[in-house]
Amino acid sequence: MPVSLYASPPGVLFPRGSPQEWGQAARQPPGLLPAQCRAFSNNKILVELDTSSGVATMKFKSPPVNSLSLDFLTEFCISLEKLENDRACRGLIITSAVPRVFSSGLDINEMCGKSREHYAEFWRAVQEMWIRLYSSNMVTVAAINGSSPAGGCLIALTCDYRIMVENPKYIIGLNEAQLGIVAPFWFKDTFVKAVGHRVAERSLQLGLLHSVPEAHRIGLVDEVVPEEKLQEKAAAVVAQWLALPDHARQLTKSMMRKAVLDHMLAHREEDIQNFVNFISKDSIQKSLSMYMEMLKKKKS
Numbered sequence: 014m015p016v017s018l019y020a021s022p023p024g025v026l027f028p029r030g031s032p033q034e035w036g037q038a039a040r041q042p043p044g045l046l047p048a049q050c051r052a053f054s055n056n057k058i059l060v061e062l063d064t065s066s067g068v069a070t071m072k073f074k075s076p077p078v079n080s081l082s083l084d085f086l087t088e089f090c091i092s093l094e095k096l097e098n099d100r101a102c103r104g105l106i107i108t109s110a111v112p113r114v115f116s117s118g119l120d121i122n123e124m125c126g127k128s129r130e131h132y133a134e135f136w137r138a139v140q141e142m143w144i145r146l147y148s149s150n151m152v153t154v155a156a157i158n159g160s161s162p163a164g165g166c167l168i169a170l171t172c173d174y175r176i177m178v179e180n181p182k183y184i185i186g187l188n189e190a191q192l193g194i195v196a197p198f199w200f201k202d203t204f205v206k207a208v209g210h211r212v213a214e215r216s217l218q219l220g221l222l223h224s225v226p227e228a229h230r231i232g233l234v235d236e237v238v239p240e241e242k243l244q245e246k247a248a249a250v251v252a253q254w255l256a257l258p259d260h261a262r263q264l265t266k267s268m269m270r271k272a273v274l275d276h277m278l279a280h281r282e283e284d285i286q287n288f289v290n291f292i293s294k295d296s297i298q299k300s301l302s303m304y305m306e307m308l309k310k311k312k313s
């Protein structure tokens with residue numbers, strides 16, 4: 014019997030209406046999936062569950078860069094909830110269906126030129142995503158098949174294990190400082206838990222985006238593999254973790270993560286207010302606009 018880490022996660026994010034209304038498109042035509050496979054999909058995420066192994070693969074499919082918009086985060090949380098409540102699912106591999114990018118992090122457009130109410134709603138969705146993934150009963154593995162800055166890196170850090178594809182063009186890290194913004198305490202805590210205080214402090218202050226070998230060296234990713242080996246490796250890692258009794262693994266995970274999770278939950282509303290006040294400042298809006306301009310110029 015799975016042990017619930019946080020029996021009733023704060024479900025404030027979800028839109029009204031029956032969950033069944035969402036994801037109906039997911040039914041695959043007969044013959045496309047093996048009998049032991051179930052799938053559901055929405056605009057931005059595809060999930061395939063292999064009921065024989067109990068492992069689901071979640072693929073981000075929101076081109077061009079899988080940025081974490083409010084819609085994306087909502088769909089992500091609903092997908093996580095569905096899997097968490099599905100007794101057939103014990104493990105989750107998160108990866109990208111968009112070439113060369115795992116996720117570009119929070120959608121900067123959601124943080125520019127919007128109302129305070131919008132910023133609050135957006136930030137609550139970011140928190141919700143992290144709470145659900147960090148407290149998940151499932152074994153979670155990030156199969157990072159592309160660049161993964163900021164919020165993309167946070168998703169990977171929030172999983173139990175990270176495997177990244179070796180590619181000289183891919184980068185990963187919490188680069189918020191480079192945008193003139195600040196990674197909040199729970200991004201920082203998640204990072205510190207993975208790489209240790211000294212490495213995290215340097216990386217965060219400088220807003221570093223690490224190459225794959227460097228990310229491996231500092232412990233930001235656990236393993237590096239060639240692209241063609243990624244899915245096989247991720248499946249092997251999940252199988253290894255699932256070989257343990259669920260209750261022992263889940264309670265250990267809960268124990269290891271409790272302090273960080275409790276700290277965040279205790280300061281959730283304050284964190285939303287901090288975000289709204291911070292992001293509404295003219296100087297921060299200017300920094301973000303300049304950063305977006307820079308991204309666009311880089312292309313031309």
Ligand SMILES: CC/C=C\C/C=C\CCCC/C=C/C(=O)SCCNC(=O)CCNC(=O)[C@H](O)C(C)(C)COP(=O)(O)OP(=O)(O)OC[C@H]1O[C@@H](n2cnc3c(N)ncnc32)[C@H](O)[C@@H]1OP(=O)(O)O
Pocket residue numbers: 077078080113114116117118119120121122160162163164165188189192194195196197284287288291292305308309312
């Ligand atoms: C005191 C503190 C209290 C409270 C907290 C305060 C502050 C809050 C902190 C908030 C934390 C923020 C976390 C974040 O995640 S911020 C987002 C950071 N992300 C990035 O810096 C990544 C930027 N993108 C890239 O580097 C590249 O796009 C990437 C991912 C390497 C891919 O490169 P490439 O394939 O070449 O693609 P392009 O750069 O050409 O991009 C294509 C297209 O997408 C647009 N885009 C890219 N990233 C984003 C994004 N994050 N949001 C929105 N849009 C994005 C890009 O502009 C291009 O658009 P175009 O219209 O030109 O096609």
